[in-house]
Amino acid sequence: MSKKAGASSRGMARYLPVLDWGRSYTPDALTSDLMAAVIVTIMLIPQSLAYAILAGLPPEMGIYASIVPIILYAIFGTSRVLAVGPVAVVSLMTAAAVGRIAETGSPDYIAAAITLAFLSGLFLLALGVFRLGFLANFLSHPVIAGFITASGIIIATSQLKHILGIQASGHNLYEFSLSLFENLGDTNWVTVIVGAGSAAFLFWVRKGLNPLLIGLGLKPRPADIIARAGPVFAVALTTLLAWTFDFGARGVALVGDVPRGLPPLTMPSFSLELWTSLVGSAVLISIIGFVESVSVAQTLAARKRQRIDPDQELIGLGAANIGAAFTGGYPVTGGFARSVVNFDAGAETPAAGAYTAVGLAIASLTLTPLIAYLPVATLAATIIVAVLSLVDFSILSKTWTYAKADFIAVSVTILATLAMGVEVGVTAGVLISILIHLYKSSRPHVAEVGQVPGTEHFRNILRHEVITHDEVLTVRVDESLYFANARFLEDYIYDAITGRQDLKHVILMCPAVNAIDMSALESLEAINERLKSSGVTFHLSEVKGPVMDRLLRSHFLNELTGQVFLSQHQAMCELAGPAKSRPPRKTKPKE
């Protein structure tokens, strides 16, 4: 830690990154930020409404959840361009958590969603303050990829009922699909035309509009931004059609009356019972939201050579969620789509987020009467098109080729998410990753090594042509030694010495041993004793500094029959004489 002058203000800036960028805010940055804010505001209106509906909440809560949280993140967060608000996966997880407690859309349901945001905020803050952000690392990349893909499928399926204008419900994908199928007879064809038409339009916008605009002479960035505003066109057009042709009378579900005004002041519940039933979900939502947000923030920061601080991000997201809880919102996090638009639109500082908040506040004061005629099917179409871009099964083939363990983790995550829902899915993914890791490290790679002729290098006798000696057995263990693999090493050495009558020395080569815990120390003592009673001395080589420091604090080195050598080469010089003067015991070809 620096003790120079200015350290304390730097310390403050660490917890309030706004002090850092706020000081050097230029008129140029102001212009860029304002531009970006206008674009993001327009895009956020339909997106926020849609995700609130996905979460089973009144549409205006999506707008509310985008206003105060974005400002709080701007003050406490470290990413310059992250846009915080409702996102698809977190909305789905909110629906799953709150749906267990109350009927969708009821006042209890809304109160639970607000409380969930509060708990999630508290948990994120606590992780940030105690610098426990590393916990999120236990959610491996493949598990996240699998989880997001499975969630995308669940979300897209859940929106089909709005596209068809029918009812459907179920606790998992199978039940829901069945219920959807049963009610297929109730399909409202006007709704289908609006929903499927919007979806087709949005797919075309995503794939075809961009090249078309570039073909017409637009530069890639504005072309991209216009293409991303596709949902706004769809919303405006279908709202106009619904108003003109009175779709409401034709059985098309419309968003309906949305209260006009700024976000209301709300209070989370402090019922212990409610907290108990929500706390598990809050933890899962926080971690998933954090991981998603950090990966978006890191990707965008890398493009501008900026760094983000994951522990401070926890504080930023925690503040945003607590803000959401007090202003009629629900759990939020940094969203991919909105952040990318913000970035592409040229946002330079988090102030762009604050201006977006102002834009959304104006919208919620003025535009709500127009939203009443917006068909729900249009919003469902925007959700489907957005989440289908998240669905990516390539992680299955990638992990299959690269590492079967990761493949198992991904498959379990996808299957558990689809079959048993988001919470079971993500928990299963984390647990299976940890179990596989523990299993693998409990069976470390152990190899007998010999000297590569003419060098000081020692390699696996099964992979390289090497020189070995009858009197010396060198075993290299490629893992830290700890309780789960200590007995494995004992077994390996006892097996390796069986039948080697000329053996005088066993050397354990430790270049990959970063730690030896108490259980492993006891195993080394047992090996030493066992070898001693057979008249074989036991040596260590290439023991790392920190491991050696620790061994010096135990009795092991006093009892060790052999020595500890700095290098394996030195050990062989001393124990076996110069390699050349002796014939190799065996020399196997490379495998």
Add this chain to the structure above:
Amino acid sequence: MSKKAGASSRGMARYLPVLDWGRSYTPDALTSDLMAAVIVTIMLIPQSLAYAILAGLPPEMGIYASIVPIILYAIFGTSRVLAVGPVAVVSLMTAAAVGRIAETGSPDYIAAAITLAFLSGLFLLALGVFRLGFLANFLSHPVIAGFITASGIIIATSQLKHILGIQASGHNLYEFSLSLFENLGDTNWVTVIVGAGSAAFLFWVRKGLNPLLIGLGLKPRPADIIARAGPVFAVALTTLLAWTFDFGARGVALVGDVPRGLPPLTMPSFSLELWTSLVGSAVLISIIGFVESVSVAQTLAARKRQRIDPDQELIGLGAANIGAAFTGGYPVTGGFARSVVNFDAGAETPAAGAYTAVGLAIASLTLTPLIAYLPVATLAATIIVAVLSLVDFSILSKTWTYAKADFIAVSVTILATLAMGVEVGVTAGVLISILIHLYKSSRPHVAEVGQVPGTEHFRNILRHEVITHDEVLTVRVDESLYFANARFLEDYIYDAITGRQDLKHVILMCPAVNAIDMSALESLEAINERLKSSGVTFHLSEVKGPVMDRLLRSHFLNELTGQVFLSQHQAMCELAGPAKSRPPRKTKPKE
């Protein structure tokens, strides 16, 4: 696997070790085994009665649990001298598990204990058949040591009520002690004299008799065996006193009528409800029993240069427990005291166990009328003296000096066991060990390294005087790379390159990297991209064979801006030229 003739009979012998030693059974071995069996039988009678009482079961169940299980273990087990039967810790765990379901001593209680043995046997068999014995390794040595110590305290305390002749109960040590204290007024002084007298006698036998006998000219082994028969003298003497002076009429609790006869045929319950409530306890009892048994078996096998096969041990113990369930027993495992006596008495093959079983069967046919006058306080005294030798707090100071992580695990285990009972205690111990391990491996040791002058060795710049170069940064990571530490490495490298303007190459030295999972691969790709955009090339060195094989299956090596070097020395020769020709960047003294 060998495909020669005889392989199939070896294969059979693997699952039926009796085929191995049975074939070469000699008259000499028969004599030794018979001698040992007589000694063990005499010692087992009081011990078996005592542990059944500790488990809250009728005393004869302790004898029954020693007959058929010991024979089944002799057939299926791999240790030549392990004696299977009731042991202290497993008896305590049985009482804890069954006590939750039924009132102590009631028919339901007995039925649950029998079912517990059955479930435990099934679980052990399953682990053995699927070769999952490695799972027991997750119970680290310090956790076991702490658990056994805490269990010893609980057992000794629980027996105080029998020594005092009063009632006491409680769900944990605190409640029990309080209840004991409240009922202190009911103390029966004759009972105290019998109990405390027996305990004092047994302590003296343990410490003082052995030297005395040796002083009288006996050889150490017979002296040791006589000393171990101490409980038999105490039992005989107090039984005689109780009969002579009619202790029963003076309020001394006696064992009372014990049915005379061979073990009865019993059936475990197949109630799903009972199974559900016992299965967790069965798993814990199995694992604790297995670990205890294997460590006894390994210790004794090592003294005779024999090997035991942990997976086959599971099958042996599984068969023993299933046998116990069908013959009026309760969960059993290999006991330390009985096995050591068996070993010291000269048992040569598992046949000694079978003869012991015959001896016990004869005892249960003939001696039971005598047992009626045996004071329970004498049995309590034998238990207290036996378990106090298990109590050993030195593990706390040992781990404190050697490794704080192990110290935390031991402390948590001891405290949780004392405060919340055996099941919570052992579970907490396992979980905390795994959590600490995951935490540590998520923050691997990463060091910047330089060349030791005049050698091909590269060491930590903070610990050794080494040569480094401005254009080359070499980072050695001392752990396999996986999801939990992948981001840590990214952060480390990004921090390390900050402000190093002359940097042209970053080398990741991987001698300790035994695996790179999908998440870590993605992190390496991210590092490569990030360095590329700063004009720095990224290299790997000393990548192990299996890791390299896997990297070759990914796209990473195509995208890598630098190379993969077989040795770090080679990397430096190529990237920085010969070390001598350049001035060292910095040379720090050894720390």
